[in-house]
Amino acid sequence: MTQHAVSFQCVTKTFGSVRAVGGLDLTLDRGETVALLGANGAGKSTSISMLLGLLEPTAGQLSVLGGSPNQAVAEGRIGAMLQDGGLMPGVTVGALVSLACRIYPSPRPVKQLLADADLISIASRRTDRLSGGQAQRLRFALAIAGNPQVLVLDEPTAAMDVESRRAFWTTIRGYAAGGRTVLFATHYMEEADENADRIVVIAGGRVVTDGTPTEIKAAAGGRSVRFTLGGESCAGLDLLPGVRVVEVHGGTVALRTTDVEATVRALFATRDQVPDLEVGGADLEDAVLALTR
Numbered sequence: 544m545t546q547h548a549v550s551f552q553c554v555t556k557t558f559g560s561v562r563a564v565g566g567l568d569l570t571l572d573r574g575e576t577v578a579l580l581g582a583n584g585a586g587k588s589t590s591i592s593m594l595l596g597l598l599e600p601t602a603g604q605l606s607v608l609g610g611s612p613n614q615a616v617a618e619g620r621i622g623a624m625l626q627d628g629g630l631m632p633g634v635t636v637g638a639l640v641s642l643a644c645r646i647y648p649s650p651r652p653v654k655q656l657l658a659d660a661d662l663i664s665i666a667s668r669r670t671d672r673l674s675g676g677q678a679q680r681l682r683f684a685l686a687i688a689g690n691p692q693v694l695v696l697d698e699p700t701a702a703m704d705v706e707s708r709r710a711f712w713t714t715i716r717g718y719a720a721g722g723r724t725v726l727f728a729t730h731y732m733e734e735a736d737e738n739a740d741r742i743v744v745i746a747g748g749r750v751v752t753d754g755t756p757t758e759i760k761a762a763a764g765g766r767s768v769r770f771t772l773g774g775e776s777c778a779g780l781d782l783l784p785g786v787r788v789v790e791v792h793g794g795t796v797a798l799r800t801t802d803v804e805a806t807v808r809a810l811f812a813t814r815d816q817v818p819d820l821e822v823g824g825a826d827l828e829d830a831v832l833a834l835t836r
């Protein structure tokens with residue numbers, strides 16, 4: 544029996560002439576929280592659908608907790624929150640959560656679920672009267688009703704404002720802290736940066752980058768040092784320690800560096816002055832773009 548929570552081995556999926564997933568090799572260990580990033584059409588949703596047994600791979604092997612996706616779904620060992628997961632209309636939040644619990648062999652207690660998803664105050668509200676954020680919290684409760692070891696979230700916070708998003712991630716982190724595996728697809732880089740142990744970037748349904756947020760930012764030379772040239776030449780800036788890229792816009796220079804301290808020290812050693820110096824935080828979005836370009 545495999546140790547992996549999730550394993551894709553050379554998985555492909557084609558729809559007619561469209562190759563949505565082109566040989567995906569990816570394993571997730573138990574207890575990991577992994578962000579799946581990629582441009583529109585990169586194959587994130589298709590991969591997630593195969594993981595949940597909603598689509599059959601055209602070729603390759605896929606397993607969840609050592610068994611097939613369908614087996615894991617039936618046993619409540621994998622739960623999911625999908626982008627357009629419909630909610631049964633005309634019933635209350637509490638009734639729908641109770642109903643979901645009855646489907647699974649070892650569900651979480653209904654009260655616990657309502658508390659985990661912050662639904663207690665709206666338990667008697669009808670599901671078709673919920674705000675976008677409340678509906679997402681309900682989808683989250685339904686996703687964890689079977690107490691799954693693997694939780695899959697496809698752009699879970701797309702309909703949420705900043706505050707709801709923050710509260711939602713606190714809840715997810717609490718759930719993941721019990722040794723569960725969480726895989727989430729997102730377009731929000733800061734969400735991946737703040738919440739994932741590991742970031743996997745896919746393009747054409749294949750992994751192009753896989754590492755911790757820090758590793759990915761470092762690999763792309765993710766920090767920037769900016770200053771005003773003030774009449775001085777930019778010759779030699781590309782030779783400063785750590786510098787990977789030199790960009791000059793008007794009178795401003797931006798250096799992308801893997802070693803901010805060494806770069807700044809060398810700058811001061813080689814110039815009389817470094818006006819308007821700014822050190823930019825590592826930017827995951829830039830890093831991912833640089834690595835997928």
Ligand SMILES: Nc1ncnc2c1ncn2[C@@H]1O[C@H](COP(=O)(O)OP(=O)(O)OP(=O)(O)O)[C@@H](O)[C@H]1O
Pocket residue numbers: 558561562563564581582583584585586587588589590
């Ligand atoms: N049922 C389908 N029939 C035909 N083509 C499909 C089907 N589902 C997906 N595709 C195509 O497969 C590719 C991958 O789509 P997918 O939805 O998996 O990407 P994604 O990374 O989830 O994109 P997004 O970020 O926009 O949600 C796209 O080119 C898409 O048009």
